[in-house]
Amino acid sequence: SQQGEEDPQALSIQEGENATMNCSYKTSINNLQWYRQNSGRGLVHLILIRSNEREKHSGRLRVTLDTSKKSSSLLITASRAADTASYFCATVEGAQKLVFGQGTRLTINP
């Protein structure tokens, strides 16, 4: 099953610009998470937003959640070359299953 779908699939921007990626999901959620994956590596948890929260910040990251539209967005401000990675949203399905979207491949050009 595929709960989340990220959009766009790929994004290329210049260093210093902001990057926005979106995630849509299908069923009701308790929380939604965003993860980052550098090429050929494991995923790293970035931020979790609960269903009763609308916005959350962590450093240069800002996540929003709209449960009425079943969507979330991840904004990375003042992007750096080191932000080049794939970004995944994930939601819980069933008792303990975390289901991931297809991911957005972000490239930051120097």
Next chain:
Amino acid sequence: DGGITQSPKYLFRKEGQNVTLSCEQNLNHDAMYWYRQDPGQGLRLIYYSQIVNDFQKGDIAEGYSVSREKKESFPLTVTSAQKNPTAFYLCASSRTGVAGANVLTFGAGSRLTVL
């Protein structure tokens, strides 16, 4: 340092052979997971375990087997019945319950190539 160790990092297998991927964690997490990732794709859940001696099939369990004899260890065997095993395999763990909120800690992955 606490974390998850996967081994080997790279593995080559001939068709018809079974291979076992190791996953060990020292985070004292109750739950452990195996995901498969194909190039340019998201993660698909193979198996997960919430407690020792218990595990459940994920979305793509056919051709795979697991065991959970110890809290720290969750090895994955890719059997010859798996028709297309070449992929990147990721192990993860999490605390259970509301406090854990299903936040996963991942290992660095094992890349399996069938020759």
